[in-house]
Amino acid sequence: MGMVHARMLGRLPEAEQILIADLDPARAQAVADEIGAKAVATVDDLFASGLDAIVVAAVTPAHDGLVRRAVGHRVPVFCEKPLAADLASSRALVADLAATDVPVQVGFQRRFDPGYLAIRDAVRAGELGWLHTLRACTSDAAPPHASYVPTSGGIFRDCSVHDFDAIRFVTGREVVEVYATGANRGDAFFTEASDVDTGMALLTLDDGTLAVCTATRYNGAGYDVRLEVCGSKNTLVAGLDDRAPLIAAPASSQPTGEPYPGFLERFALAYEAELRAFLRVAAGQAQAECTAHDSLAAMLIAEAATESRITGKPVAVSRT
Secondary structure, three states: OHHHHHHHHHOOOOOOOOEEOOOOHHHHHHHHHHHOOEEOOOHHHHHOOOOOOEEEOOOHHHHHHHHHHHHHOOOOEEEEOOOOOOHHHHHHHHHHHOOOOOOEEEEOHHHHOHHHHHHHHHHHOOOOOOEEEEEEEEEOOOOOOOOOHHHOOOHHHHHHHHHHHHHHHHHOOOEEEEEEEEEOOOOHHHHHOOOOOEEEEEEEEOOOOEEEEEEEOOOOOOOEEEEEEEEOOOEEEEOOOOOOOOOOOOOOOOOOOOOOOOHHHHOHHHHHHHHHHHHHHHOOOOOOOOOHHHHHHHHHHHHHHHHHHHHOOOEEOOOO
């Protein structure tokens, strides 16, 4: 993701100069050469250079320390999710960030996808009436490498957390309870990591609206991310374009485009939009769209879903 964000920033005229630091200096230099940026040897050099803003896309255990360091230098920071490696650290960081006015934006890019934005605006305008059902899916075309799964945090923390955030975003409501389950039908390494390759979570929102979130690592038709929002007046769907891997049965019409190979292609516009938004935040022209509080709220839903899958019981979602 660091390479993705660096390349994106390299195409944005709002970013006048880009500095890159990485644990692998050769990789930092290669990306810098590619986009016309400057590689620096260490993170210390990065902070000593007089930054206007920083994008944190390191390995997850490094997020907490880098965000704290940026805030300590009063540098606006964009951080890929999650803010910290575990719930306790996330809670502590969010509490500490509440005491500062340094902007922090967290990378939940679906908030910047045109479809999700259109649904959010329609809900706010009352165009769907009162909501009764949401259906969200995050379906990977193929599983990640086996070595990644034990460090992923599990399917709800790794995949569905984006859906949990999107549901809060489009509805403006909080999730109060989760009832989740999961199954393994694929490779054994998911079971060995105490994870599942397919998960489902039923969310109850604070106004009684119900949402179903499904996730799988084995969607043979192709990468598929959608959100359906159903109300008393109308229904809208994000992600239902000509590249959605959906085939009617019996056959009537077929998708006209090739399925997206993965999240980078599906959300290319969103990734650019979130970085443009962050640059406005860093310049003092806007407020962060996805805050540290939002990140913690999505994480708490994921924690409840994980607990529910393990216990087989509904779990109330903590507020803090």
